[in-house]
Amino acid sequence: MVTNVQKTSLNLRSETAENAAAIQDRTVDIVTRALDRSGVQWTLLSQSARLQSTRIIETHSERTRDLMQGFAEVSQRIARSQSIVDDWTAYLKDATQRVVLTMDALRERGDVFLEHEAAGCPPVLIYDYEVIVDGATLKRPCNYQLLRILPPKGVTIDDTRRPYIIIDPRAGHGGGIGGFKPDSQVGVALSKGHPVYFVSFGRDPVPGQTLADVMHAEAGFVRTVRARHPDSPQPVVTGNCQGGWATLLMAACNPDLTGPLILNGAPIAPWSGEVGENPMRYNAGVLGGTWQPMFWSDVGAGMFDGANLVMNFEQLNPSRNYFGKYFDLYRDPDGGRKRFIDFERWWGGYFLLNEAEIHWIVEQLFVGNRLIKNTAQLEPGVPIDIKAVKGPIFVFASQGDNITPPQQALNWIAATYADEEEIRLRGQRIIYMLHDEVGHLGIFVSSKVARKEHTQMASTLETVEAMAPGLYEMVIENTQGEGQDKQFEVRFYDRTLGDVAALDDGQQDEASFAAVAHMSEVQANAYETFGRPFVRSVSTPMGAKALRDLHPLRVQRTAMSSDNPMMKGVAQLAGMTRELRAPATADNPFLEMEKLTGDWVEQAMDLSRDLRDAWYEGMFYALWGGPLAAWFGKKNAAHRTLPDPETLKALPEVEAALAHMKQGGLPEAVIRLLLLLASSNQSFRAEILHRWAHVFQHEAPFRDLTVEDRQRMLREQTVIVTFDEQGAIDTLPDLLPRVADRKQAVDLLKRILGEIPDPSPELVEMAQALYDALDLAEIKQKTETRSKSQGRSSAAANKAKQK
Known part of the structure; x- marks a missing residue:
């Protein structure tokens, strides 16, 4: 009795010790992984800060230096100018006219926008x-x-x-x-x-x-x-x-x-993307995931407004989209007007998506x-x-x-x-x-x-x-x-x-996106349960249309159109301005000062954008780069299960191709020879591909084959060369047992490959291996002997004719 109790007690103590050891090992493993992930998070944050700050300092220091130098040179030119009053008068007249012409171009853009909307936004193709x-x-x-x-x-x-x-x-x-x-x-x-x-x-x-x-x-x-x-x-x-x-x-x-x-x-x-670059991929982690398009679709009575996507694109480069393109138009309203209008016709055509469409795109593609x-x-x-x-x-x-x-x-x-x-x-x-x-x-x-x-x-x-x-x-x-x-x-x-x-x-940064994907699912489920019923109950088609009409991108076009009473006289004023147009000369220093001022504004906006992107990226990795986020996103971090490369050779199609590598004739041999030479050289010129394609599709021995047969041969020979290169070389004589076939194969190769300048050592080595495998020295000798024999026969025939 005592012995059994002692044994039970020993077993319990042993199991407890084993459990404690297992818990300790598990704890050590969790702590180790957490520390590793903390190290990754710190690496990502420090790498982001280093890259972003370096780029900002280098880019904007150089741009600022160039601007200051440009302003100094123009200021000196103005100070030394003997015609400063005339230059200023000419510039002021030119600038005033360009303001009027720019306003007229914006009016026309607004009119084109309204006409395009009224027509249902047809494609902007220039072709019928x-x-x-x-x-x-x-x-x-x-x-x-x-x-x-x-x-x-x-x-x-x-x-x-x-x-x-x-x-x-x-x-x-x-x-x-x-x-x-x-x-x-x-x-x-x-x-x-x-x-x-x-x-x-x-x-x-x-x-x-x-x-x-x-x-x-x-x-x-x-x-x-x-x-x-x-x-x-x-x-x-x-x-x-x-x-x-x-x-x-x-x-x-x-x-x-x-x-x-x-x-x-x-x-x-x-x-995917690089740390320090590509800020658009962080949107879901900072602004929210799938619930956002769900919400905006519900507000839109089941329709998602594509103008929201266009605004996202514009904010990637605000200096260009909110200032630069308008400044370029103002600088050259005569030559740039048509290009501006044509592009804005497409850029300002805003299309809608059903909620199910945008939901799938965000949930399964961009976030998931x-x-x-x-x-x-x-x-x-x-x-x-x-x-x-x-x-x-x-x-x-x-x-x-x-x-x-x-x-x-x-x-x-x-x-x-x-x-x-x-x-x-x-x-x-x-x-x-x-x-x-x-x-x-x-x-x-x-x-x-x-x-x-x-x-x-x-x-x-x-x-x-x-x-x-x-x-x-x-x-x-x-x-x-x-x-x-x-x-x-x-x-x-x-x-x-x-x-x-x-x-x-x-x-290593993709674990952070996996955590965002999981949080997006949680947010979407919460919104589906608690937010969507209320939002849908207060949304109406009329209200959705009003929201779309009041979108900032639509308003800025509509407000400048001829429908605005304040723009009524712009077209007439622009017509008068074109008749009196007097552009300033290209060497006018105030034109250069104007350009430098525009560059300065763009740089200021670019600096603001770069600082925003740096903050954006730092915020993302601070939120989603740590060990807790990695644990939270673990189920979404799994990649596709890929076959082991070592097992590919055991696949039935590979085994079948290798088992039949001795079977075939001239077509298979030519394809194999080309593949062996190409694999040894690691590259080939496009002109070789074009010559090979012509032979492959239009000449003997391929022209009588079906497209399916040609593709099957090409695939099978690729498998053979990939998985058993030496066997592919050794069995070439089985495909070309006759000397005539070998000669035809060599002639085709010479015509397809042409002259190869500076062949690589690997290509020379492979060519020699193929030369030896097909015993081309014997073919060359027989060809030369036959040529000499034909030459003697021809000479004898000529002598006979002379006699």
């Missing part, structure tokens, strides 16, 4: 068009339309060429920016003879419309275009900004749509980041998996884009695929381009800064099906000359996911 499909008539109606762009005079369209479909962003503004001017995406495609279609949308959504309805409509538009051009390659679908991630959603939910996709400035990974975590759904039973996209994907991003920085445009690649080998295994082609300076809108309108990228992208789209699956960067380099004589070389570099990750400063 016809409606092919009206989304309001579909089984699942929506306010989207498929338009066919009518070619202008002098432009001939070839209906057998690849059609272009351009999807503009519905992010507060209306459609048309992709066809806004001749240098736009529409203009580039038309100039090359391609049929061009445009996906536009109305100002008011169809009641009950959801993003799922829009996705189904856009997929139907693509199928309509395919049916209209049965003899052309698959259509290119170009998505701008919001239209970019919408295009990706459509392609992921419709795997049969296999044409190339172009994503221009599309924020697919909205949590669910698209790249593979947890987003447009509707029950419609999962969105980016890996399902089969068509080639082009991504265009820019370092100068303050709305969609490169990290938000590109980080989804590393979050979706285990490594670049998985991209090849799936037969996918992802090509990205980085520009150094072009801004967000410049990406869409093909500005002069980015025109060569758009032109080369259009050229590559003609040949993309001949590219081997993989991840590439398109780089324009070796630029020589100026203007129309400018020449450059386009190369495609093999890239890894590590190369993409190197564009970011790490992902």
